[in-house]
Amino acid sequence: EVQLVESGGGLVQPGGSLRLSCAASGFAFRTYWMYWVRQAPGTGLVWVSHINSDGTSTNYADSVKGRFTISRDNAKNTLFLQMNSLRAEDTAVYYCAKDFRGSSMDSWGQGTLVTVSS
Amino acid sequence: DIQMTQSPSYVSASVGDRVTITCRASQAISSLLAWYQQRPGKAPKLLIYASSSLQSGVPSRFSGSRSGTDFTLTISSLQPEDFATYYCQQADSFPWTFGQGTKVEIK
Numbered sequence: 689e690v691q692l693v694e695s696g697g698g699l700v701q702p703g704g705s706l707r708l709s710c711a712a713s714g715f716a717f718r719t720y721w722m723y724w725v726r727q728a729p730g731t732g733l734v735w736v737s738h739i740n741s742d743g744t745s746t747n748y749a750d751s752v753k754g755r756f757t758i759s760r761d762n763a764k765n766t767l768f769l770q771m772n773s774l775r776a777e778d779t780a781v782y783y784c785a786k787d788f789r790g791s792s793m794d795s796w797g798q799g800t801l802v803t804v805s806s
Numbered sequence: 807d808i809q810m811t812q813s814p815s816y817v818s819a820s821v822g823d824r825v826t827i828t829c830r831a832s833q834a835i836s837s838l839l840a841w842y843q844q845r846p847g848k849a850p851k852l853l854i855y856a857s858s859s860l861q862s863g864v865p866s867r868f869s870g871s872r873s874g875t876d877f878t879l880t881i882s883s884l885q886p887e888d889f890a891t892y893y894c895q896q897a898d899s900f901p902w903t904f905g906q907g908t909k910v911e912i913k
Contacts (some may be wrong), residue, residue, distance in 0.1 A: 788852060
């Protein structure tokens with residue numbers, strides 16, 4: 689059974705940093721693209737970032753480009769999102785998700801809440 | 807970036823009703839479009855991929871289609887467990903983008 693478990697969320701002040709982790713199990717993590725998607729309270733889904741299977745290619749939403757960095761440790765089956773220069777508008781539940789056929793996401797974690805506030 | 811405009815934002819429907827949700831892309835895109843269902847407090851669930859392919863385990867009352875830049879999700883006979891919010895997502899090019907969502911509520 690595929691499992692994705694996010695951690696690392698919490699309360700952080702504007703301008704601060706946070707590192708999210710996503711522990712993966714139940715599938716060959718090293719062979720899959722992975723994603724981060726976020727959802728601000730009461731609003732819709734927003735795609736944040738993508739990383740290919742060996743970590744050599746990444747993509748970002750314009751709203752986080754230059755501030756967020758996606759990475760992975762295939763030896764530890766773990767996906768990361770380093771978030772710097774955080775803003776109030778980054779407040780959201782952050783989900784990690786597994787790729788399906790290079791065009792959708794078929795398994796999701798339960799999400800971790802990031803709150804940016806002073 | 808490709809914008810996905812989803813309509814309607816809200817649907818009030820009864821059990822057994824046929825429900826149709828549309829997503830329009832801001833430019834011509836491939837058929838790499840997915841539909842997700844999200845229940846309150848839960849993670850999204852993949853329903854349809856590649857515009858019209860039903861994800862394994864998803865009931866056959868869900869279907870997807872495409873006409874030009876318009877993509878449609880149809881629920882043929884609404885069931886109680888289908889009351890949720892639905893999102894489209896394009897994967898034609900990065901950055902991927904979602905529609906704004908359609909909330910399906912009980913009439």
